[in-house]
Amino acid sequence: MTNFNSAAGGRGYLAIPGPSVIPDAVLRAMHRAAPNIYEGELPDMMPELREGLKSIVGTKHNATIYIANGHGAWEAALANVLTEGDEVLGIFNGIFGVGWGEVATRLGAQVQPLNCGPSTPVTSEALEAALRADTEGKIKAVICTHVDTSTSVRNDIELIRKTMDVVGHDALLMVDCIATLGTETFRMDDWGVDVVVGASQKGLMVSPGLGFVFFNEKAAEVRARMKRVSLYWDWIPRAAPQMFYQCFAGTAPIHHLYGLQAALQMIHGEGLDAVHARHAKLASAIWAACDVWGQKGPLAMNVAERAHRSHAVTTLHIGKEYGVALRRWTEQEAGVTLGIGLGMSTPDDPAGQGFFRIGHMGHINGHMLMGVLGSMEAGFAALNVPRGTGALEAAAAILAG
Numbered sequence: 551m552t553n554f555n556s557a558a559g560g561r562g563y564l565a566i567p568g569p570s571v572i573p574d575a576v577l578r579a580m581h582r583a584a585p586n587i588y589e590g591e592l593p594d595m596m597p598e599l600r601e602g603l604k605s606i607v608g609t610k611h612n613a614t615i616y617i618a619n620g621h622g623a624w625e626a627a628l629a630n631v632l633t634e635g636d637e638v639l640g641i642f643n644g645i646f647g648v649g650w651g652e653v654a655t656r657l658g659a660q661v662q663p664l665n666c667g668p669s670t671p672v673t674s675e676a677l678e679a680a681l682r683a684d685t686e687g688k689i690k691a692v693i694c695t696h697v698d699t700s701t702s703v704r705n706d707i708e709l710i711r712k713t714m715d716v717v718g719h720d721a722l723l724m725v726d727c728i729a730t731l732g733t734e735t736f737r738m739d740d741w742g743v744d745v746v747v748g749a750s751q752k753g754l755m756v757s758p759g760l761g762f763v764f765f766n767e768k769a770a771e772v773r774a775r776m777k778r779v780s781l782y783w784d785w786i787p788r789a790a791p792q793m794f795y796q797c798f799a800g801t802a803p804i805h806h807l808y809g810l811q812a813a814l815q816m817i818h819g820e821g822l823d824a825v826h827a828r829h830a831k832l833a834s835a836i837w838a839a840c841d842v843w844g845q846k847g848p849l850a851m852n853v854a855e856r857a858h859r860s861h862a863v864t865t866l867h868i869g870k871e872y873g874v875a876l877r878r879w880t881e882q883e884a885g886v887t888l889g890i891g892l893g894m895s896t897p898d899d900p901a902g903q904g905f906f907r908i909g910h911m912g913h914i915n916g917h918m919l920m921g922v923l924g925s926m927e928a929g930f931a932a933l934n935v936p937r938g939t940g941a942l943e944a945a946a947a948i949l950a951g
């Protein structure tokens with residue numbers, strides 16, 4: 551039955567934390583016939599793509615691209631440095647950290663979980679204790695998410711590196727930056743990160759399908775000692791190809807590469823620092839609105855401490871009474887799709903339906919953000935959700951500031 555009451559027509563906003571909104575310039579760049587894959591503009595654009603990605607990650611070292619989603623990039627990174635029986639310390643702040651650990655387990659590694667709970671980053675004390683317990687130096691890699699997109703917790707990567715240095719542990723530090731590339735500052739080389747994993751569909755604004763693995767010399771030495779790495783995952787030919795096809799172990803993901811080229815030009819055209827500042831400002835506006843709503847009602851941010859919050863995604867709790875209803879309302883009545891809660895099971899709400907997420911990564915600006923917040927306000931009104939008043943004004947004040 552047609553819903554004549556709905557105001558969902560017009561351009562929708564997929565405000566989930568990935569895939570993010572794809573800019574028209576990226577879509578246009580992808581809409582073309584395939585060029586020659588052996589010579590010409592396609593192979594010629596590789597240096598530009600590699601350099602553009604490396605400057606976002608903050609590295610002078612190696613960049614590789616896989617035809618894969620984030621899960622594929624996870625496996626690509628681990629397959630180059632882990633052999634059966636190796637030990638891995640997994641810093642977990644949500645289901646994405648746990649998911650990467652599962653990939654390591656399936657490659658035959660023994661994964662030691664360092665569970666940090668759903669709302670806080672790892673502390674140096676907890677990490678130091680876990681590293682000191684490894685008296686025989688068996689841990690070969692420490693894996694962690696910079697931001698875990700399920701909980702929106704951000705780890706302090708510099709602190710993790712410093713803690714490893716204080717203990718004198720020489721494991722590789724491997725970081726999942728899938729939610730942070732193109733949304734907030736990351737400095738692989740300055741922070742002493744050995745391996746970084748990324749993907750195309752979050753802050754980098756391209757459709758899902760490209761996975762990125764960056765590695766330094768220390769990681770390359772570990773790779774060199776590996777007995778074998780499967781041909782497809784091997785990062786050596788991808789990082790230093792003799793022939794163009796080796797960049798991708800076969801046919802290049804042509805249209806994704808054109809999309810990526812356009813996205814990198816947009817990011818570097820705006821300026822990386824400006825892109826990060828925009829994300830920080832938009833995140834602050836969301837938090838300001840949520841603070842006000844939460845003053846008189848059930849809405850609460852999952853991460854209490856500002857300094858521990860992602861600038862790209864915000865995980866919220868509103869209780870199972872309202873969670874699903876709110877997402878349905880904003881989508882069906884206002885054209886805004888909010889993200890579901892992921893892995894946020896609680897005893898009274900095993901499916902975690904009382905949680906939801908706002909994705910605010912990539913190609914978004916003030917009016918889109920105010921549209922999301924305004925649609926939420928309308929949804930709260932329609933569903934009679936108790937809340938504080940003045941949330942939109944609080945968000946507007948941040949944008950005005």
Ligand SMILES: *Cc1c(COP(=O)(O)O)cnc(C)c1O
Nearest residue numbers: 568619620621646697699728729
């Ligand atoms: C989205 C995301 C992933 C998973 O990426 P897929 O492309 O769905 O495999 C992993 N880690 C983080 C931090 C993410 O945000």
